[in-house]
Amino acid sequence: MRYTKPLEDLIEEFRKFPTIGPKSAQRMAFTLLKKTPEQVEKFARIICEAKEHIKYCSKCFNLTNSVICEICQDPRRDSKQVCIVESVKDLIALERTHEYRGIYHVLGGIISPLEGISADDLNLTQLTTRLQIQLDEMNPEDELELVLAISLSTEGEATMLYIKRLMSQFGDSRIKLTRLAHGLPVGADLDYADETTLARAFEARVVA
Numbered sequence: 352m353r354y355t356k357p358l359e360d361l362i363e364e365f366r367k368f369p370t371i372g373p374k375s376a377q378r379m380a381f382t383l384l385k386k387t388p389e390q391v392e393k394f395a396r397i398i399c400e401a402k403e404h405i406k407y408c409s410k411c412f413n414l415t416n417s418v419i420c421e422i423c424q425d426p427r428r429d430s431k432q433v434c435i436v437e438s439v440k441d442l443i444a445l446e447r448t449h450e451y452r453g454i455y456h457v458l459g460g461i462i463s464p465l466e467g468i469s470a471d472d473l474n475l476t477q478l479t480t481r482l483q484i485q486l487d488e489m490n491p492e493d494e495l496e497l498v499l500a501i502s503l504s505t506e507g508e509a510t511m512l513y514i515k516r517l518m519s520q521f522g523d524s525r526i527k528l529t530r531l532a533h534g535l536p537v538g539a540d541l542d543y544a545d546e547t548t549l550a551r552a553f554e555a556r557v558v559a
């Protein structure tokens with residue numbers, strides 16, 4: 352015995368979310384069915400509005416509802432320190448530590464041959480373009496620190512190595528690459544680390 356088709360479809364859509372198994376998907380679908388038509392309409396509207404208004408910052412790929420995100424627009428942030436993160440989730444995790452006053456670049460993933468993600472799928476061309484623009488405006492004696500705040504997994508290490516090579520090809524001695532100090536859970540996403548651990552790993556960052 353199967354559920355009626357619209358309900359099967361609804362369960363199937365919920366199952367497409369990460370970590371949602373069949374049981375959770377069923378529970379979510381039934382919760383939605385118990386709501387009034389007005390509540391469901393409101394929910395659908397919120398989803399559509401989020402999709403319509405939330406965009407990627409054209410500079411750093413953080414999520415924003417304008418062209419440039421709040422962090423990139425903030426004149427108090429130090430633009431000579433660019434923290435490279437895998438995802439917006441990791442950016443938020445670093446922001447929560449209140450330690451970092453620089454700006455970001457969100458890669459939108461990490462190199463993972465198993466999942467078919469190559470360097471071309473990451474926001475790396477956009478990184479080199481924005482760095483070039485920034486370096487052109489900088490003095491010869493200034494330094495531009497790129498902090499590789501990427502998880503310490505095999506894929507994370509491969510991604511950091513790729514960026515390191517990319518930057519050496521770039522050949523501008525003003526670029527200084529650093530990475531988070533050890534002490535973070537190996538293999539886990541940055542946002543799994545508690546704020547103190549993450550803040551410490553950031554503070555004690557080392558030359559990459």
Ligand SMILES: [Zn+2]
Pocket residue numbers: 408409410411412413419420421422423424
């Ligand atoms: Zn931004």
